[in-house]
Amino acid sequence: MPPRSPSGYELRFGPELTSIVRILLIANGIVFVLQFLTQMLFKMHFLEGLFALSPAAVMGGSVWQLITYSFLHVDFFHLLFNMLALWMFGSELESTWGGKPFLKFYLFASFLGGVVTVVASISGFPQGIVMGASGGIFGLLVAYAILWPNREILFMMIFPLRAKFFVMILMLMIVFAQGGRAAHMAHLGGAIAGFILMKLYTGWKDNSSKGSSWSLSRYLQKRRFQRYQEEMYNRENAKKRVDDLLEKISREGMNSLSRSEKKFLNDASQKYFNE
Numbered sequence: 001m002p003p004r005s006p007s008g009y010e011l012r013f014g015p016e017l018t019s020i021v022r023i024l025l026i027a028n029g030i031v032f033v034l035q036f037l038t039q040m041l042f043k044m045h046f047l048e049g050l051f052a053l054s055p056a057a058v059m060g061g062s063v064w065q066l067i068t069y070s071f072l073h074v075d076f077f078h079l080l081f082n083m084l085a086l087w088m089f090g091s092e093l094e095s096t097w098g099g100k101p102f103l104k105f106y107l108f109a110s111f112l113g114g115v116v117t118v119v120a121s122i123s124g125f126p127q128g129i130v131m132g133a134s135g136g137i138f139g140l141l142v143a144y145a146i147l148w149p150n151r152e153i154l155f156m157m158i159f160p161l162r163a164k165f166f167v168m169i170l171m172l173m174i175v176f177a178q179g180g181r182a183a184h185m186a187h188l189g190g191a192i193a194g195f196i197l198m199k200l201y202t203g204w205k206d207n208s209s210k211g212s213s214w215s216l217s218r219y220l221q222k223r224r225f226q227r228y229q230e231e232m233y234n235r236e237n238a239k240k241r242v243d244d245l246l247e248k249i250s251r252e253g254m255n256s257l258s259r260s261e262k263k264f265l266n267d268a269s270q271k272y273f274n275e
Contacts, residue, residue, distance in 0.1 A: 017087060018094040020103050025083055028133060031071045032079050048072060053114050053130040053186070055121035066114035067107060069186075072131040082133040089140045096147070109139025109193040116189030127185060135190035141167050142194030167191075238268045 017025075031047070038044050053069035054062070073079040094102040113135020121127045144151075149164035161169070170187075245261055257265070 015088065015091040015095065018091045018099070018102075020094050020099040020106075021086060021090045024086060024090070024106070024133075028071055028073070028079060028083060028086075032073055032076075035072060048129065048131065053117060055118045055127055058114070058118050059122070066111050066118070069114060069130050070110035070133045070136055073133070074131055078132055082137055085137045086133060086140070089137070089144045093140055093143055093147075105143065105194075105197055106136045106140065108197065109190040110136035112193035112196075113138070113186035113189035116192065117185040120185040125185070130186055132186070135186040135193075138170070138187045138190035139194035139197075141170065142191050143198050146195075146198045242268050 035047050038046050050062075051065060051068035052072050053065045058065050073082065090102070090106065093105070097105070110133070114130070117127050117130050145163040145167040149162060151163045152160045153163055153166045154160055242265065245257065245265055248256055
């Protein structure tokens with residue numbers, strides 16, 4: 001663990017490589033080699049045509065491209081910089097969250113990066129063919145900045161910046177960047193995914209201090225319990241109102257009820273009292 005100054009800063013030169021990050025690095029490397037071989041030996045872009053993100057193809061049913069695009073890269077340096085970022089930021093997050101939560105987070109960020117790209121294309125902003133792990137990487141950057149905002153990162157390998165400012169600069173670069181081959185909408189979608197997960201599910205943040213992890217099964221179980229509580233509350237309220245209306249009928253007769261009160265009695269009897 002690197003030394004920490006009294007101000008809370010840390011200067012890191014790279015974390016220990018973790019298991020899921022290693023698998024992702026190997027997978028991206030293998031896919032890149034296959035891309036190179038098919039292009040050089042067979043003069044074909046088979047993998048790109050099938051697995052790179054084409055908004056038109058996704059709308060036509062090739063929905064797998066919303067994930068598979070993140071394992072393809074334009075050239076060696078595109079791959080290199082993405083994999084360096086995956087190692088530097090991903091390994092730290094995987095060590096904190098655990099392998100499965102980290103993989104869910106990374107894939108969701110990549111997926112939302114693809115979704116935002118498609119939505120932008122549908123909205124009249126042509127995107128072309130998109131490749132690269134940057135959507136997932138930007139999700140990891142946002143998570144890193146939320147968890148450890150005051151850690152120092154060497155921007156352009158020269159200037160030390162706090163993580164929160166580093167990510168802010170990258171976001172501004174996305175907003176004002178124009179043209180080029182960079183998949184800016186995928187970057188933006190990944191960043192949005194990282195922000196949503198970090199803010200919506202506190203389990204991602206709690207991992208840094210409690211060692212727990214967010215679980216889809218626990219989330220769904222919690223939602224089912226909440227719906228059950230709401231149903232019980234609605235039943236109790238319905239019973240009380242039905243009792244009041246029945247008492248009104250006994251005093252003043254059925255004609256004393258308004259149309260809405262009669263409808264409520266009919267709906268409540270069918271929903272709550274016909275079991």
